[in-house]
Amino acid sequence: MIPAPFRHITVETVEEALAALVEFGDEARLLAGGHSLLPLMKLRLATPAVLIDISGISGMDTVQVDGDHLLVGALTRHRTLELSDLVAREAPLLGHVAGLVGDPQVRNRGTIGGSIAHADPAADLPCALVALDGVVGLRSVTGAQREVRAEEFFTGFWSSVMEPDEMITHFRIPRTGSAGWAYEKYTARAQDWATVAVACVAGRVVLGAMSDTPLRASAVEQAIASGATAAEAALTAHEGTNPSGDLRASAEYRAHLATVLTERVLLRSGYGI
Amino acid sequence: MSTQEWTKAVTVTVNGRRETREVEHRTLLVHLLREQLRLTGTHIGCDTSNCGACTVILDGAAVKSCTVLAVQAHGHEVTTVEGLSGPFDGLSAVQEGFRQEHGLQCGYCTPGMLMASTALLSEQPDPSPEQVRHALEGNICRCTGYEMIVRSVRWAAEHSDGATP
Numbered sequence: 001m002i003p004a005p006f007r008h009i010t011v012e013t014v015e016e017a018l019a020a021l022v023e024f025g026d027e028a029r030l031l032a033g034g035h036s037l038l039p040l041m042k043l044r045l046a047t048p049a050v051l052i053d054i055s056g057i058s059g060m061d062t063v064q065v066d067g068d069h070l071l072v073g074a075l076t077r078h079r080t081l082e083l084s085d086l087v088a089r090e091a092p093l094l095g096h097v098a099g100l101v102g103d104p105q106v107r108n109r110g111t112i113g114g115s116i117a118h119a120d121p122a123a124d125l126p127c128a129l130v131a132l133d134g135v136v137g138l139r140s141v142t143g144a145q146r147e148v149r150a151e152e153f154f155t156g157f158w159s160s161v162m163e164p165d166e167m168i169t170h171f172r173i174p175r176t177g178s179a180g181w182a183y184e185k186y187t188a189r190a191q192d193w194a195t196v197a198v199a200c201v202a203g204r205v206v207l208g209a210m211s212d213t214p215l216r217a218s219a220v221e222q223a224i225a226s227g228a229t230a231a232e233a234a235l236t237a238h239e240g241t242n243p244s245g246d247l248r249a250s251a252e253y254r255a256h257l258a259t260v261l262t263e264r265v266l267l268r269s270g271y272g273i
Numbered sequence: 274m275s276t277q278e279w280t281k282a283v284t285v286t287v288n289g290r291r292e293t294r295e296v297e298h299r300t301l302l303v304h305l306l307r308e309q310l311r312l313t314g315t316h317i318g319c320d321t322s323n324c325g326a327c328t329v330i331l332d333g334a335a336v337k338s339c340t341v342l343a344v345q346a347h348g349h350e351v352t353t354v355e356g357l358s359g360p361f362d363g364l365s366a367v368q369e370g371f372r373q374e375h376g377l378q379c380g381y382c383t384p385g386m387l388m389a390s391t392a393l394l395s396e397q398p399d400p401s402p403e404q405v406r407h408a409l410e411g412n413i414c415r416c417t418g419y420e421m422i423v424r425s426v427r428w429a430a431e432h433s434d435g436a437t438p
C-alpha cells in the first residue's frame with residue numbers, strides 16, 4: 001500500500017514548522033515518527049497534500065530536569081524514554097509505559113509528541129501523562145506559548161484542545177521519584193493497543209480505553225483516600241466510564257477488566273493494603 | 274504542482290554503499306530498497322506495520338521499512354539482510370544460528386527476524402530466552418512457533434566470538 005501523493009518538506013526549527021502549518025493550512029500535517037500517520041496514509045484514511053517533517057528539528061528530543069519537573073522534548077522517542085536512567089529515577093511510570101508501546105521497531109521511531117497529539121484513548125502514553133499530572137507545552141505561529149494540563153488536553157477520540165496552527169514543543173512532567181506507581185496494560189496479543197489500561201502514581205488513578213479519552217478514576221482515588229481496601233476501591237473503577245464494545249472486548253468485559261486491573265495497580269503502588 | 278515537486282533525490286548509505294536515487298516523496302523505504310536498489314531480501318509481509326518482515330537497521334536501530342518514507346532515510350545508514358556477514362563461512366553469528374537451530378521453515382519472516390535479532394544482540398549481547406521473545410514482539414512467524422527462533426538467537430549469543438561449532 002502506498003500513500004496518496006503528497007509533498008514532503010523538511011523544517012529545521014519550530015518557527016519554520018509553524019510558518020509552514022499556516023502556509024499550507026488544512027492541507028498539511030506534521031510528521032514526527034510517522035508511526036500513527038503513515039499507517040493511516042497507507043490506508044488512505046489520511047490524505048494530506050503536504051507533510052511537514054519536524055523530525056530534524058534539533059534539541060527537541062531530550063529529557064532534562066527543570067526544578068520539580070522533567071522537561072521532555074516532543075520529539076523524544078519512546079525508546080529514549082524507555083532506556084533513560086533519568087526518567088527511570090525521576091518519573092519511573094513514564095519510562096516503564098514507554099517500554100510497553102508497540103514493539104521495539106515502533107519504539108525506535110515513535111515520539112511522545114506524536115503519541116499525545118494523536119490522542120488515541122487506547123494509547124499508553126496519554127494515559128500515563130494524565131496519571132503523572134503532566135503538562136503539554138504548545139506553541140503557535142504568533143509565538144504564543146501555552147501549557148495545558150494533560151487532563152484538560154484530550155477532548156475526545158483522536159482529538160484535543162490543540163489548534164490547527166499549534167504544535168507540541170515539550171512536556172512538563174512532575175518528578176514523582178519514589179512515590180508508589182504501577183501500570184497494567186491488558187492486551188489480547190503480545191503486541192497490541194490496550195484492551196484496557198490502568199495507571200496509578202502518587203495516588204492518582206487513570207483508565208485507558210474506558211472512554212474516548214484517558215479518564216481519571218476519581219471514585220477510586222477518593223475511596224483510597226478515605227481508607228478503603230484496594231478491592232473495595234477497585235469496585236468503583238467503572239464509575240463514569242463509557243467503554244465501547246469492539247472486536248477486542250465487549251463493554252461489559254472492559255468494565256470487568258477495569259476493576260481487576262485497578263485492584264492490581266493499587267496493590268502494587270502500595271495503596272489500600 | 275509540477276511532477277518535479279513530487280520527487281526528490283535521496284542519498285542513503287545502504288550496506289556501506291552510498292546510493293542516490295530519485296524517489297517520489299511518498300515512496301516507502303522498503304520500495305526504494307526492493308524496487309530501485311533491487312535488494313529483495315527485505316520482504317513485505319503485512320504492509321500494515323505489524324509483521325516485521327520488512328525490518329531493516331536504520332542508524333543502528335531496527336525499524337519497519339514499510340513505515341518509513343525513503344525521504345526520511347536521506348543522509349542516514351541502512352543495513353539490510355544482504356549486508357549481514359561474519360566469520361561463519363561468510364555468515365554472521367545470527368545467520369549461522371538460524372541454520373544451526375533451524376530457525377525457519379518457509380523463510381518468509383526470516384530476513385526481518387535476522388535484522389531484529391542482530392539489532393537486539395548489538396544492544397544486549399547475552400539476552401535470556403524471555404528477553405529474546407520480548408525483543409521479537411514486532412516480528413510475526415506463521416511457521417515455527419518461535420521456539421526454534423529463540424534458540425537460534427541464543428546460539429548466536431553463545432557464538433559471538435566466531436568460534437566454529
Ligand SMILES: Cc1cc2nc3c(=O)[nH]c(=O)nc-3n(C[C@H](O)[C@H](O)[C@H](O)COP(=O)(O)OP(=O)(O)OC[C@H]3O[C@@H](n4cnc5c(N)ncnc54)[C@H](O)[C@@H]3O)c2cc1C
Nearest residue numbers: 030032033034035036037102110111113114117123124168
Ligand atoms: C504496529 C504499531 C503498534 C503500535 N502499538 C502501540 C501501542 O501499543 N500503544 C501506543 O500507545 N501506541 C502504539 N502505536 C502508536 C505509536 O506509539 C506511534 O508512534 C505514536 O502514536 C505516534 O507518534 P509518531 O511520532 O510516530 O507520530 P506521527 O505518526 O508522526 O504523528 C501522529 C500525529 O501527531 C501529529 N504530530 C506529531 N508530532 C507533533 C507535534 N510535536 N505537535 C503537534 N502534532 C504532532 C501528526 O501531525 C499526526 O497527526 C503503535 C504503532 C504501530 C505502527
Ligand code: FES
Nearest residue numbers: 318319320325339
Ligand atoms: S511489511 Fe512492514 S511490518 Fe509487515
Ligand code: FES
Nearest residue numbers: 378380414415416
Ligand atoms: S518461517 Fe515461515 S513465517 Fe516464519
